[in-house]
Amino acid sequence: MAATVLIYEWNGASGVQASTDKTSGTLRYKNADNATVDANNPLVKPTSGNNRSYEKWTRLHIGGTGPTGSITAPKFYTDGSNSYGTGISAYILTTNPGSYATPAVPANDASGTDQFSYTSASPKALDVANAGPFSGTNTDFGDYAVLWMTLATTVSAPQNPTSSETLTFAYDES
């Protein structure tokens, strides 16, 4: 039987962070650290420079049914096309699972990479720091994928919310 794999969003201060299952759900970039999908705390069009959302810390999780063998090669990718519109970018960085930090607004985009540079043919590996194979039940696995959105002055406003983009987390199971 195939394993139950979920996508968790992590929020809250380091040490007391809490997770929310976002599988097949929506992840809302906002100006606050919570997993709620609403129109509160929207990102505001900058008058100069860039405005950024709070980071969205996400990680894959094995639910109540584990793999028969193991799970390997977790990865992240998009369809390769940014449809958010002019002036809106989205970034990703991956980090060691031991280095969870309270989600904050990134000072710049230098540490991240454009999410849309990762496609199914060229995905972002999520097992660089936390290498597989992974097994067991009710356990997180792979690296954190930290996501955020950046608005430039060229963005057209209002957009509340922006159009949606599909983010894919994939893995191999044996």
Place this chain on the structure above:
Amino acid sequence: MLIDMNHYLTWLGGFVDGEGCFSVHTNFRTYKGRNSVTFSPIANVTQHIARKHILEEITERLNVGTVYTRTCHASVFQTTSRAETRRYIEIILPYLRLKTPAAKEVLRALDLLDRCSRDGVAMCKGERVIDVITATELVEMSASINESPITGERLNGASRNEMLRRLKQVYEQEAIPTNRIEISCTQCGNLFERYFSSINGNRQFFCSKDCTDNWARKTYSTRFKVDVICARCNTTFKRIKSDVKPGNNFCTTSCANRFHANQKKILAS
């Protein structure tokens, strides 16, 4: 994920209703100057080669028939013996609707052949093993299965009257005019006979299915195929240019299934 057998057969019934074919092939031959006729009740399903895996699943699930490639773009599931045809029909019959009459006719043809012949051969090397009444009945069946239920028009093959005329020739041992010429196989160079009327406009001639397939494989692999990378395992494989999808391409059905099964998606806005 594999669906259970009952659900699969329910689906397969609809699929065969739309795409399948039940028929009694009637072949008239001349062997060493003697005329003969053979009857082959068969069931088949033809699909584009991109959907060959669906046909292979029928073979795997039901353990009957074989799947072969007819040209570079068509693959065919077909039963290969009377026993297989019977087994296939007996499995699928409860799930059919539109093709029920045709399937039942083929079953009836199988019963007739089982009673009075060896391997479906009505006249083997001129030796009569089926009486003319049974043979006529089989020809009638072959014709009726291939007629449109609405217009009565013959859908393919020779007409009922033409087949009955040739059957009469077989039983009266009249010579069937051949009008054949000897030509050489494009692939292997062997000489073989072909009806003169069938060579009009054709540039390639093949003595066997193997030769046709080998020639097509060689020609299409060099002329029309391009290298494609499997979206799951990154293997480079060849695919006919027109079959390359703009999105993801997969080297095997297994890769495609695993690629799609092990994905979790979220929307971000």
